[in-house]
Amino acid sequence: MQLSRFPRRYYTSGVTPLQMLPRLSAALGGPTIYVKRDDLLGLVAGGSKTRKLEFLMAEALSLRADTIITAGGVQSNHCRLTLSAATIEGLHKRIVLKEHIPGSYSSTGGGNNLLYRLLEPEQITVVDGNANTDDVMIGIAEEVTAAGGNPYIVPSGGSNALGTLGYARCADEISEQSRALGVSVDHVICASGSGGTQAGLVVGFAEQGSRTAVTGINVSDAHDTQRARVLALARDASSLAGGSYPVTEDMITVRDDFVGAGYSLPTSSMSEALTLFAQLEGVLLDPVYTGKAAAGLVGMIRDGTLRSAKSVVFVHTGGTPALFSYGEAALTG
Ligand SMILES: Cc1ncc(COP(=O)(O)O)c(C=O)c1O
Known part of the structure; x- marks a missing residue:
């Protein structure tokens, strides 16, 4: 897959940090957690x-x-x-x-x-x-x-095939950065809404022949709808870019047990995750996407899904401006 043949504008200088979260990892007692700081991408207030x-x-x-x-x-x-x-x-x-x-x-x-x-x-x-x-x-x-x-x-x-390629690039970036740190990433977790972030990561890792698993934490639609959306997008993006590895159904994992009552509605697990990230690592999340995705990360450590993982990457897809419109509800779920 040759992403370089697609014309691209450049809105970020360099790459976003892949940052270890030692205090959060210790507090949760699971794998070592890294965060891909895509909240620091370019354009107004950053984000995926x-x-x-x-x-x-x-x-x-x-x-x-x-x-x-x-x-x-x-x-x-x-x-x-x-x-x-x-x-x-x-x-x-x-x-x-x-x-x-x-x-x-x-x-x-x-x-x-x-x-x-x-x-x-x-x-x-x-x-x-x-x-x-x-x-x-x-x-x-x-x-x-x-x-x-x-x-x-x-x-x-x-989130169409072309936009999704942005996250195939991100998978390459994560692999290069983790290699430089001497870390092998077992699992990547991100919020899944219109689906392009998750689909792009799946395509990117598939093209590398990587065994890194990707889980999308659904923030709106039901499980089957979301899974079908991500699978279709991943296949479209792969075919647009002339991918060499087929995207198979088993590559698409979606969790919809952290969305709560619905899109944008606060949950107590979101508030807990938001507080943990801020108080232990000084990282701000948002109530709609990254707060629920981080609740998924915490939940997957606690329910044993990540038992065999040594290192996981949480993709911080941005969204912090929305935090400032929630007030107290962001903290109380
Ligand atoms: C901050 C943030 N995170 C995650 C997402 C979801 O990403 P995707 O739409 O690619 O699934 C969005 C989508 O709007 C977002 O704004």
Whole structure:
């Protein structure tokens, strides 16, 4: 698989740290835990979507797009980072926000809502939780075209085959860094939402012929839906990049026992994980994605899933701006 043949924009200088978490590892009494600090990727306030956007924005520019359109939840990190990338590229920008909880978007709200205001898209369209955001984005793209513009739709979460390649690159980075540390990584754990992060990691490790297992901690949909989504994305990404190793079903592991009552709703295990990371390691997580994924990591150590693992990597996919919109609920579940 030759990722270098895909045009790419560069929004991060160097690579993100692979950092050992000694106090957390000792407190949990399981494998040595490392964190891949993708919260420190470039673009406004960092996070996983930056890796996907490096490929997607390169495609948008090659198609001479002048307007970027994307969609996400009310506190979407993906929309914030896409606005940031479009700003850097000097493009117009429009976003669609889906209200999973009615009335949850506020133009004067905190967290990512505040950052949207600062990054100032030409248009914010708020739709209800049942809306099909793909259809809404297509409608906006038609308006842009009718007005003489050239729109480019970045898929929700940046998760199509091209965006997913960003995380195949990340798997290479993790392997290079762990080799340099003399560490063999048994297991990688990440949040799984639109699925591109997990799918890309699976493809990347498969291409290396690596035995590193990847588990996605589901933050929204039911187990079977999420597993099918990640498998399809991984296969699409592998075929786009001319992968040499087939992605098989056994490579896709999804846990949906840490999501709680639903997407973005706090849980007590999320609050516990958030507190452990902050108090033991000075690392901030968020209540929607990384807090639940870290709850998965803690749960997998406690339930014995990681019994035979010596070293695990937790991928910190960012999202901390959302923490500041949760207040007390982030700490009390
Ligand atoms: C902070 C953060 N972590 C993880 C995810 C999930 O990643 P993916 O959509 O690639 O599954 C997202 C998606 O929006 C996110 O914002």
